[in-house]
Amino acid sequence: MISVADGITGPPLAGAPEAVLRDVAPAAAGAVPVMSVAVVNERELRLDLFRGLALWLIFIDHLPPNVLTWLTLRNYGFSDATEIFIFISGYTAAFVYGRAMREAGFVIATARILRRVWQIYVAHVFLFTIFLAEISYVATSFDNPLYSEEMGILDFLKQPDITIVQALLLRFRPVNMDVLPLYIVLMMFLPFILWLMKWRTDVTLGLSVLLYAVTWQYDLYLSAYPNGVWAFNPFAWQLLFVFGAWCAQGGAKRMSRLLASPITLWISLAYLIAAFCVTLTWYLPQLSFLMPRWLEQWMYPIDKTDLDVLRFAHFLALAAVTVRFLPKDWRGLKSPWLRPLILCGQHSLEIFCLGVFLAFAGHFILAETPGGAGLHAVVTLTGIVIMSGAAWLFSWYKHSADKSASRTKGTIGNADMAGGSL
Amino acid sequence: MRAGLRAVSVAILLAFLGLNVLAGLLTAVPARAQETSKETSKDASPDASQAAPQNAPQDTPATTPQSCDVPDYLLSSESSLTKVADAVKSGHPLDILVVGSRSSTIPSLESAAYPARLQAMLKEKLPSVTVNVSVELQSKKTSEEVAAGFAKLMEDKKPTLVIWQTGTVDAMRSIDPDDFRTAVDDGVAAMQKAGTDVILMNLQYSPRTESMISAPPYLDNLRVVAQQYDVPLFDRFGIMHQWNDSGDFDFFSASHGLELVKRVHDCLGRALSKFVIDAAHLAPAQQN
Numbered sequence: 130m131i132s133v134a135d136g137i138t139g140p141p142l143a144g145a146p147e148a149v150l151r152d153v154a155p156a157a158a159g160a161v162p163v164m165s166v167a168v169v170n171e172r173e174l175r176l177d178l179f180r181g182l183a184l185w186l187i188f189i190d191h192l193p194p195n196v197l198t199w200l201t202l203r204n205y206g207f208s209d210a211t212e213i214f215i216f217i218s219g220y221t222a223a224f225v226y227g228r229a230m231r232e233a234g235f236v237i238a239t240a241r242i243l244r245r246v247w248q249i250y251v252a253h254v255f256l257f258t259i260f261l262a263e264i265s266y267v268a269t270s271f272d273n274p275l276y277s278e279e280m281g282i283l284d285f286l287k288q289p290d291i292t293i294v295q296a297l298l299l300r301f302r303p304v305n306m307d308v309l310p311l312y313i314v315l316m317m318f319l320p321f322i323l324w325l326m327k328w329r330t331d332v333t334l335g336l337s338v339l340l341y342a343v344t345w346q347y348d349l350y351l352s353a354y355p356n357g358v359w360a361f362n363p364f365a366w367q368l369l370f371v372f373g374a375w376c377a378q379g380g381a382k383r384m385s386r387l388l389a390s391p392i393t394l395w396i397s398l399a400y401l402i403a404a405f406c407v408t409l410t411w412y413l414p415q416l417s418f419l420m421p422r423w424l425e426q427w428m429y430p431i432d433k434t435d436l437d438v439l440r441f442a443h444f445l446a447l448a449a450v451t452v453r454f455l456p457k458d459w460r461g462l463k464s465p466w467l468r469p470l471i472l473c474g475q476h477s478l479e480i481f482c483l484g485v486f487l488a489f490a491g492h493f494i495l496a497e498t499p500g501g502a503g504l505h506a507v508v509t510l511t512g513i514v515i516m517s518g519a520a521w522l523f524s525w526y527k528h529s530a531d532k533s534a535s536r537t538k539g540t541i542g543n544a545d546m547a548g549g550s551l
Numbered sequence: 552m553r554a555g556l557r558a559v560s561v562a563i564l565l566a567f568l569g570l571n572v573l574a575g576l577l578t579a580v581p582a583r584a585q586e587t588s589k590e591t592s593k594d595a596s597p598d599a600s601q602a603a604p605q606n607a608p609q610d611t612p613a614t615t616p617q618s619c620d621v622p623d624y625l626l627s628s629e630s631s632l633t634k635v636a637d638a639v640k641s642g643h644p645l646d647i648l649v650v651g652s653r654s655s656t657i658p659s660l661e662s663a664a665y666p667a668r669l670q671a672m673l674k675e676k677l678p679s680v681t682v683n684v685s686v687e688l689q690s691k692k693t694s695e696e697v698a699a700g701f702a703k704l705m706e707d708k709k710p711t712l713v714i715w716q717t718g719t720v721d722a723m724r725s726i727d728p729d730d731f732r733t734a735v736d737d738g739v740a741a742m743q744k745a746g747t748d749v750i751l752m753n754l755q756y757s758p759r760t761e762s763m764i765s766a767p768p769y770l771d772n773l774r775v776v777a778q779q780y781d782v783p784l785f786d787r788f789g790i791m792h793q794w795n796d797s798g799d800f801d802f803f804s805a806s807h808g809l810e811l812v813k814r815v816h817d818c819l820g821r822a823l824s825k826f827v828i829d830a831a832h833l834a835p836a837q838q839n
Contacts, residue, residue: 193758193803264763271759275802275812278653278690279760282723304765350727357725360765418629425778430771434728489762496759496803 174462174471175455180217181474181520184484185513186210191305191488192512193495195505204412206404207431207443211308215366216444218312218477219373222319223326227378230323239320246316252482253309257296260303263489271496285355295354302353305485307360314363315370322374330378337371340364345435358434365435369444394453397446404443469517476523480516487512619799619818621790626822628783628830634748635831638711644681645673647827648708648747650697651716653690654755661686663813666714668820669827676824677833685710693721694731698738705745712827713742714785716752718769728768735776749782750827756791758803783830790822791815 186201187210203209222242230238268283285292285301295301299310325333343349344364351359387393407428410417431437461467473480491508498504638645649655649666657664670684687704689697694717705713715738721731735751742749753773754766770788777784794800800815 191762193761260762267759273759273811274657274809275815276654276755276757276760277658278719279723279755279757279764281653281691282760282763304762348729353725355724358727360725417624422778426775429775429778430728430732430768432728432768434768492762 172475173457175457175459176217176221177471177474178462178467179213179451179474180221180477181470181472181480183210183213183217184473184477184480185470185516187214187308187481188484188488188512188516189509191485192491192509193505195509196502197506197509204408206401206408206447207437208440208447211361211433212369212436212440212444214308214477214481215311215315215369216373216448217474219315219370220377221373222316223323223374223377226319227323227326227374230320230327235320235324238323242316242319246313249309249313249316249478252478253299253306253313254297256306256309256482256485257303259486259489260306261293263493264303266493267496292354298354300352300354302360304360305488308481310359311361311363311366315367318367319374322371326374326378330375334371334375337368337375341368341436360434362435368436368441388449388452393449397449400442400446401450404439404446469513469520472520472524473516476520479523480520483516483519484512487515619794619814619821621822621825622793625786625790625793626826626829628826630777630781630783630830632712632748632750632783632827632831634746635712635827636833639677639680639831639833642679643711644683645677645712646708646710647673647682647684647712647714648704648710649684649686649714649716650689650704651686651714651752652692652719653688654719655686655716656688657809657812657816660809660813663816665816665819665823668817669823672821672824673827676828691720693724693726693734694718694738695726695734698734698741701738701741702745705742705747710747712748712750714750714752714823715739715742716787718754718766718773722754722764722766722769725765728772731769732772732776735773736779739776739780739782743780743782748831749780750785750830751777751782752785753788756788756795756802758795783826785823785826787819790819794818 189197189201190203190210192198198204201210202213222245226238226242229241264283265286268280268286271280292301299313302310322333325336341364344362349364350362351364353359407420410420428439431439433440462471491512494508495505635645637643647666647669649669655664655666661667664686666684666686670682673680673682673684685708687708689700697715697717717735717738718731721734739749739751751773753770757764757766766788774784776782791800791802795802800811
């Protein structure tokens with residue numbers, strides 16, 4: 130915890146958020162002991178629930194703005210579903226593979242992680258082919274002189290050889306496909322992170338914070354093709370991932386007291402409300418005159434690429450409050466109404482890919498049919514129903530269809546499906 | 552792990568088929584509706600292509616002719632154009648230079664693009680003032696490349712006001728947003744040093760390319776620079792977004808003729824003229 134607070138002082142942003150961070154970080158972390166203390170074999174449904182929620186929100190945010198967009202997190206604060214997704218991914222990955230590392234050793238755990246990386250990579254390439262299809266369609270059918278300049282973005286289609294190779298190298302990434310490459314890079318380093326954590330959990334987190342600070346100070350980045358940078362800078366976003374891993378490794382256990390403290394709660398709530406008020410001025414520009422100019426100059430732009438401290442703090446505050454009011458044994462977690470969300474969260478990679486695909490399909494439908502707001506909502510809801518249905522299908526496969534075959538394997542599950550089937 | 556990507560692909564295929572059927576059903580009806588509306592508009596509109604829009608993009612044939620009003624909050628600015636105000640008060644000519652990329656023009660129809668419309672409307676609203684609007688197209692150049700030429704450009708043209716439309720090329724090339732901000736910083740500083748007023752104009756709202764061009768970082772950074780240098784920002788993106796939401800325009804559908812482009816530019820020119828007059832605090836009394 131000391132390392133969190135100290136490390137965060139590195140970046141030049143001083144003042145309020147720092148204080149918030151210092152108190153909130155342990156709080157969010159404190160969430161976790163309850164989780165990791167839990168019976169080892171029982172799934173932590175809250176993680177599934179919120180990952181499922183993150184997947185739905187990512188899907189909605191990838192569609193053109195419509196009525197349902199107002200339900201998504203990013204309209205009410207600085208952070209959005211991506212933070213939740215990366216944090217929970219870090220948590221679950223460290224939880225699962227950390228155990229593998231303790232029980233089966235570094236080599237075996239690394240091998241399993243790399244297999245997972247391969248699965249994500251294949252999924253990314255699969256999505257890219259769909260993206261190419263969508264783009265090629267737009268290129269041939271969309272003819273609006275108003276956008277003759279913007280359509281120049283499609284010039285890369287003239288060089289498919291280079292584009293495809295660059296996509297395979299993860300350097301060419303369309304806008305909505307940024308999360309998987311980030312996930313791949315983070316998972317690649319997971320063996321190293323876990324190995325470090327086995328040695329000193331807190332030092333690992335400290336190093337992560339240090340890397341984050343260095344990234345801000347010296348502007349580290351990964352370049353993209355044909356030019357520009359990765360939309361999610363892995364050097365910065367690793368902080369959330371490592372933080373999740375750190376929580377899963379029980380480092381959080383020591384902080385449950387801070388989480389329970391009312392001070393933490395009030396600071397988190399105050400920050401969330403402040404962030405909400407600020408966000409309100411983005412969507413209701415009529416109110417923007419209420420924003421003090423000095424605050425705007427100090428605060429903007431809130432950088433998503435490099436995971437702005439304000440965003441990170443917002444996520445922590447959100448986590449602290451959530452954990453406080455949603456106990457692990459909350460009965461609602463078993464309710465059939467939340468079942469679709471939890472199922473989606475349990476099959477996150479597949480559902481994420483499906484979500485990106487459905488967002489493409491949704492774009493296509495909305496472009497072809499001048500249906501207005503009603504159709505927008507229908508497309509969004511249909512997408513969510515399809516995602517839930519698919520998640521249900523996957524868990525049916527897992528629990529019924531594959532039961533006899535994969536009895537022997539534990540949580541880390543069947544190896545055979547990764548490369549071969551696609 | 553888990554059920555397998557094999558299942559994913561099957562599910563996706565099914566989903567795709569389902570959506571295709573759905574899309575097919577949905578396209579059939581409105582497409583026909585649009586055809587009829589096009590026919591009627593052809594009959595009805597051999598006259599001048601002024602404010603009354605004929606080619607209704609929506610499928611509802613009964614809609615009243617759309618306006619392109621812009622809510623006040625999208626046209627208000629805390630920053631002011633003092634040089635413009637001085638020029639108008641002292642009876643000097645108002646030389647406006649639009650620096651922009653391809654979206655600042657209509658190929659082969661220069662006279663219908665928003666700079667020309669801006670000139671026409673300013674002349675109309677400020678009859679006692681000589682207004683010259685010239686355009687300096689910098690297509691395919693990033694803000695950094697454009698900003699580098701400002702010192703010389705200001706010296707050659709000596710404009711009263713520069714309207715710098717930028718961000719599109721940077722967004723398309725996904726230039727590092729920090730570098731973009733620095734470039735716009737430098738550009739605005741250079742122009743202010745040369746003694747002209749500046750208006751920044753951001754990207755077009757382009758829903759169809761949203762999955763390829765990520766506009767938000769560039770919009771945010773333009774806003775930041777505008778604030779920093781106390782320069783008015785003409786929120787083209789916000790305004791077009793508002794038109795799309797309110798149904799004045801449909802920027803989503805696949806094909807449109809030149810008519811839509813002309814209308815959009817006409818509306819942009821109108822909004823821009825109001826923006827300039829407001830930001831220069833040219834009260835109605837001074838306009839005559």
